[in-house]
Amino acid sequence: MGAFFYIQKSLSRLRNTKNKLLQEVNMMKLNQAEVQNHRKLGQDLELFTSMEEAPGMPFFLPKGMALRNELEGFWKKKHQSAGYQEIKTPIMMKQSLWEQSGHWDHYHENMYFSNVDEQNYAIKPMSCPGAVLIFNSKRRSYRELPVRYAELGLVHRHELSGSLNGLLRVRSFTQDDAHLFVREDQIKTEIGGILDLIHDIYSKFGFSYKVELSTRPEDFMGSPEMWDKAEASLESVLEAKGLDYQINHGDGAFYGPKIDFHILDSLGRSWQCGTVQLDFQMPQKFGCAYIGEDNKPHMPVMIHRAIYGSIERFMAILIEHYAGEFPLWVAPVQAKIIPISDIHADYAAEVKQQLAAAGLRVESDQRMEKMGLKVREAEMQKIPYLIVIGDQEVQNQTVSIRKRKEKKSNVQKLDEVLKQLKLEIESI
Structure with a gap:
């Protein structure tokens, strides 16, 4: 019996130690x-x-715009190479459009409205109907499909004031939308291409991710048979790609099932960002059609898709993921030039001009402050590279460059520095 009580006491101590360690880790x-x-x-x-x-x-x-512009430029480059055409649709459209699309019935409590020329308008909460109108603006042939439209669309949604949170929860934001119009025989290929694009973009930021397949909600449009068909299509692509995924029952959009992507940040937190949604409903509501090989009209399938989710929210996630220490290519300021004294200011200005002409985002600290203060402030601003210029650098037409958090500086010719920084930027 003594041995039993000793074991019980030891196990209790281990549990207490484990709980204490967990509390410390959580704190x-x-x-x-x-x-x-x-x-x-x-x-x-x-x-x-x-x-x-x-x-x-x-x-x-x-500085925020510099970061934002890099994210948008990277997004545009990737979409152009993937065969997307960029569009822009109006921020405000007639209320009747939103009634036709189904958003009025399902979403009007979150929308903003206006009255113009005695007609009711709504500020768009999403960009889908605008993309449909562009698709319907001319006669389409089966040979044109797939049509891939990409849009950085500014949208507005009325969120309760108590739920607003920095860039994570806002009322005005830019969705990185894409809307694809495809034939049924193209669904699997196109979704496969989207999954590859999402993986490519997330990997550039070092994100791993989890995948969910969200199925028919209680408040859905269309027939159950059509939903079953759509869900089976998405599931077959996930299986073909060999992706692990969970089924999120009843969490699909009102117009179709979806694949959601949850990225994992440096603290292990999960953020739902990317989504791929299959839609048989909206093309039917708007009478979308293409002329098939049989010379008869056929209805395309619509794929809704986002990767960042929204520029604002993705920026918030990146800020927290990197703790503000951004990779060089997206850093708002990529290098800070610090002349030791006024007599080095002219050469510092020349260095700044050459770096800026090469496309780098660079600042120069010309204040009459102590060197240590200027370096500390640049460190606090989390600028990737510090460039110090003194007598030796002016005399030899070089620069002393140091990477943030590294103690050692390297004295190099400016063209060598440019080559080094460009190589690091282009490595994405």
């Missing part, structure tokens, strides 16, 4: 999450701000 994660909070970093790094004049509608500062 460390909470503390780190606060350090990496995107709202704090957004202010500290001068990326974005919020103002009472426009609650839930963020103001992007110059």
Whole structure:
């Protein structure tokens, strides 16, 4: 009996130790999450701000726009090479359009409205109907399909004031939408291509991800048979790609099932970003058609798709994922030039001009402050590279460059520095 009680006591001590360690780990994660909070970093790094004049509608500062422009440029480059055509649709369209699309019945409580020329208009909460109107704007042949439209569409949704959260939950945001119009025999190939594109883009940011297949909700449009067919199509592509996935019963969009992508950040948190949605309903509601090989009209299938989810939310995730220490290619300021004194200012200006002409985002600190202060402030701004210029650099027409958090500086010719930085940027 003594041995039994000894074992029980030892197990109890182990459980207590385990619980204490778990509590400490959770507290460390909470503390780190606060350090990496995107709202704090957004202010500290001068990326974005919020103002009472426009609650839930963020103001992007110059450095935030630099980051945003890089994300959008990368997105456009990837979509162009994948065969997408970029479009832009109006922010405000007639209410009757949203009634026809089904958004009015399912979404009008989250929409903003206006009255123009005695007609009711709605500010778009999503871009799908606009893409449909463009597809329907001319006669289509089966030879044209698939038609792939991509749009960075500004949308507005009325979120409750208490739910607003920096860039994560806003009322005005830009969705990285794409709408594909395909024949039924093209569904699997096109979705397969989308899955490859999503993987390619996420991998550039170092994100791993989980996949969910969301099925028919209670409040759905169309017939159960059509839904079964759509769900089977998505499932077969996931199986063919060998992707592990979970089924999220009843969480599909009202017009079709979807594949959702949850990226995992540096703290192990999961964020739902990408989505691929199969839609047999909207083409039917809008009478979308193409002329088939039999010279008769046929209805295309519509695929809705986003990868970032929204530019704003993805920026928030990146800020927290990297704790503001962005990779060189997306860093708002890529290099900071620090002349040691006024006599080095002219050469510092020349270096800045050459770096900027090469397409780099660079600043120069010309203040009459101590060297240590300027370096510390550049470190706090999490700028990837510091370039120091003193007597030796001016005399030899070189620069002293140091990577953030590294103690050692390298003295190099400027063309060597340009080559090094461009190589690092292009490595994405």
